[in-house]
Amino acid sequence: MIYKWVEDTMFGRKMKISFSQAVEATHWLLITVGERQWAGYFAKHRNGQTDGFRSVYGGMGSFNDLIICRANKHQIETNHEPLANQLLGSLSSICYATSLRGDLTAPEALEACGTVGHELEGCRCRECGHSQVSPADLNAFAAYYDVAMAIQSGITNGAFLESIQTLWARFDSDDNVSRFRLNAERSGISFSENTGWMSPCPKCGSADTCVYRWDFDVRGFTPSKDNLAMKNR
Numbered sequence: 001m002i003y004k005w006v007e008d009t010m011f012g013r014k015m016k017i018s019f020s021q022a023v024e025a026t027h028w029l030l031i032t033v034g035e036r037q038w039a040g041y042f043a044k045h046r047n048g049q050t051d052g053f054r055s056v057y058g059g060m061g062s063f064n065d066l067i068i069c070r071a072n073k074h075q076i077e078t079n080h081e082p083l084a085n086q087l088l089g090s091l092s093s094i095c096y097a098t099s100l101r102g103d104l105t106a107p108e109a110l111e112a113c114g115t116v117g118h119e120l121e122g123c124r125c126r127e128c129g130h131s132q133v134s135p136a137d138l139n140a141f142a143a144y145y146d147v148a149m150a151i152q153s154g155i156t157n158g159a160f161l162e163s164i165q166t167l168w169a170r171f172d173s174d175d176n177v178s179r180f181r182l183n184a185e186r187s188g189i190s191f192s193e194n195t196g197w198m199s200p201c202p203k204c205g206s207a208d209t210c211v212y213r214w215d216f217d218v219r220g221f222t223p224s225k226d227n228l229a230m231k232n233r
C-alpha cells in the first residue's frame with residue numbers, strides 16, 4: 001500500500017485531474033474576478049455531474065466568448081489580465097476534455113489546452129532582421145509559461161486548486177518581464193518599453209516590419225515555423 005502511495009504521489013505517474021477538480025478551479029477563478037453569472041453555472045457541476053455541461057461551449061454569447069478584463073467590469077488588476085485569460089482558456093479546455101474523456105494525466109491535460117498563446121510574440125524587421133519585444137509581450141508569454149507549469153505541478157502533486165491559487169497570488173508582471181527579458185536578449189531579441197507597432201525599424205529605418213513569434217525551450221527563444229521569411233537571408 002505504501003509503495004502504491006509513493007508511486008502515485010512521489011513520481012506522479014498515476015496522478016490525474018478529474019472533471020470536478022477542473023470545475024472547482026475554474027469556479028474559483030470566476031469567483032475571484034467577480035464573474036458571478038458563469039461562476040453560478042460552474043457551481044452546479046462541482047459535484048462531478050457532466051450532464052449538459054458542454055452545452056455552454058459554442059454559439060453566440062457562449063462561455064468561450066468570455067474575456068476577463070477591467071473593461072468588462074471584472075475585479076482585477078490590469079497586470080493580471082493576461083494571466084486571468086490564459087488560465088480561463090486552459091481551465092475551460094481541461095473541463096471540456098475531462099467531461100468528455102474522464103480523468104487526465106498532466107501531459108494529457110496540457111495537450112487538451114492546445115498551443116494558443118504558447119509563443120513569445122513581438123516585431124521583426126524583414127530588411128535587417130532586428131527583433132524587439134515589449135513588457136506586455138513578455139508578460140503575456142510569462143502567463144502562458146507559468147500556467148502550463150502550474151497545471152503540470154498541480155496535477156502531479158495532487159494539489160491542483162492550490163497550485164492555481166499560488167500562481168495567482170505570486171504572479172508579478174515586473175518580475176515576469178525581468179525573468180524573460182534576459183532570455184530574450186540572449187536569443188538576440190531586443191527589449192523595448194515601446195508597446196506600439198515597430199515601424200520604421202529603429203536599426204535600419206525600413207518600414208518593412210512584421211509580427212514575429214518565437215518558441216521557448218532550454219536553449220532560449222528560437223523563431224517559430226509559421227513566421228514570414230526575412231529578406232536577404
Ligand SMILES: [Zn+2]
Pocket residue numbers: 125126127128129130201202203204205206
Ligand atoms: Zn531593420
